[in-house]
Amino acid sequence: MKNEPLFxxxxxxxxxxxxxxxxxxxxxxxxxxxxxxxFVFTFAFVPAxxxxxxxxxxxxxxxxxAEVWSFVTYSLLHGSWTHLGFNAIWMLAFGSAVARRFGxxxxxxxxxxxxxxxxxxxxxxxxxxxxxxxxxxxxxxxAMAAALRFAFQRGGPLGVLxxxxxxxxxxxxxxxxGVLRDSRVLIFLAVWFGTNLLFGIGGSAFTGADEVVxxxxxxGGFLAGLLLFSWFDPKDRTPDRTSDxxxxxxxxx
Numbered sequence: 001m002k003n004e005p006l007f008x009x010x011x012x013x014x015x016x017x018x019x020x021x022x023x024x025x026x027x028x029x030x031x032x033x034x035x036x037x038x039f040v041f042t043f044a045f046v047p048a049x050x051x052x053x054x055x056x057x058x059x060x061x062x063x064x065x066a067e068v069w070s071f072v073t074y075s076l077l078h079g080s081w082t083h084l085g086f087n088a089i090w091m092l093a094f095g096s097a098v099a100r101r102f103g104x105x106x107x108x109x110x111x112x113x114x115x116x117x118x119x120x121x122x123x124x125x126x127x128x129x130x131x132x133x134x135x136x137x138x139x140x141x142x143a144m145a146a147a148l149r150f151a152f153q154r155g156g157p158l159g160v161l162x163x164x165x166x167x168x169x170x171x172x173x174x175x176x177x178g179v180l181r182d183s184r185v186l187i188f189l190a191v192w193f194g195t196n197l198l199f200g201i202g203g204s205a206f207t208g209a210d211e212v213v214x215x216x217x218x219x220g221g222f223l224a225g226l227l228l229f230s231w232f233d234p235k236d237r238t239p240d241r242t243s244d245x246x247x248x249x250x251x252x253x
Contacts, residue, residue, distance in 0.1 A: 009092060010099040012107055017088050020136065024078050042066055044132030045074035045119045051128045060130070075115040077134035087136045094143040097157050100169040101150065102232050110232045114142025114221040121220025131212070138217040142225030144192065149173040149229045152184045173233060179226070192222070 027036050042062040049060055049067050062070065078084040099107040118138020126133075151157050153171040179185055196215045 009096050010104070010107075012099050012104040013091060013096050016095075016111070017091065020076060020078065020084060020088070023076055024081065024084050027077075028081075040077060040132055040134065043070060043073040044077055044134045045070045045122065046130060046132050047123050047126050048128055048130040050123060053128070071116040071119045072112045074119060074132070074134050075111070075136045075139050078136070079134060083135060087140060090140045091136065091143070094140060094147050097151060097169060098143045098146045100166065101234075103234065106232045106234070110142065110146070110225070110228075111139045113228065113231075114139045114224045117142070117224030118214075118217035118221035121223075122214055122217040125216040126214075133214045133217060135214070137214075138221030141218045141222040145222045145225030146229050146232075148179065148185050148188060148226065149176075149233075152182060173229065176227070176230075193219075 027039060031039060038061050041060050043066070046060055049062075049070070060066075078087065095107075095111075098110065102110060115136070115138050118141070119133070121138075122133055147157075150169070150171055150173045153174060155168060156171045157168045174182060174185070196218050
């Protein structure tokens with residue numbers, strides 16, 4: 001008999017959340033303020049690393065290695081337990097569905113790629129900024145976009161909410177060309193992009209004076225999840241023949 005994941009949550013999601021909590025716990029309870037600041041700047045995404053016109057004189061730790069790994073490692077850091085908890089809720093909701101479809105290693109690769117896409121969008125729109133960006137929201141936004149490609153399909157997970165039937169996560173995906181023809185997907189896209197634009201326009205009015213939402217990174221991760229879905233989706237999907245389907249502060253995000 002096949003073992004079910006804890007509360008039907010894929011093991012990779014449970015493990016990832018434990019890792020995120022362990023990292024934040026280490027920062028909160030084991031590191032001094034100075035050590036934590038150095039840790040954050042070593043692993044957070046800082047656009048100024050890539051601007052040769054800015055004389056940093058070694059102010060930002062990490063060197064060349066951080067220029068590479070921070071495209072992903074920033075997604076493992078969070079600004080507070082509240083920030084982590086909020087992201088964990090969305091990870092459970094959307095990451096679980098995508099992980100059940102992709103499998104462990106495909107999902108981890110997807111998480112890294114969407115994180116990097118979010119960092120790249122942040123770099124393009126915040127060139128030269130010395131403020132570190134942290135948080136898993138770009139990858140979570142990517143998971144939201146990936147879920148759109150199959151969750152609304154007939155027989156998909158939204159049609160059998162709460163079911164443990166794995167077939168709900170294996171329905172044929174909506175072709176990219178068909179995404180903008182599905183009214184439910186369009187409504188979701190409108191709400192999602194509208195919310196992120198409000199964060200961009202409203203800034204601290206929504207998040208508080210000490211927090212800036214890196215909404216551009218959200219959009220980068222979302223677009224990567226939507227457009228690159230087929231790179232990670234297993235190819236052994238069997239179509240259901242019984243029904244018709246249309247083919248200067250820390251940025252928290």
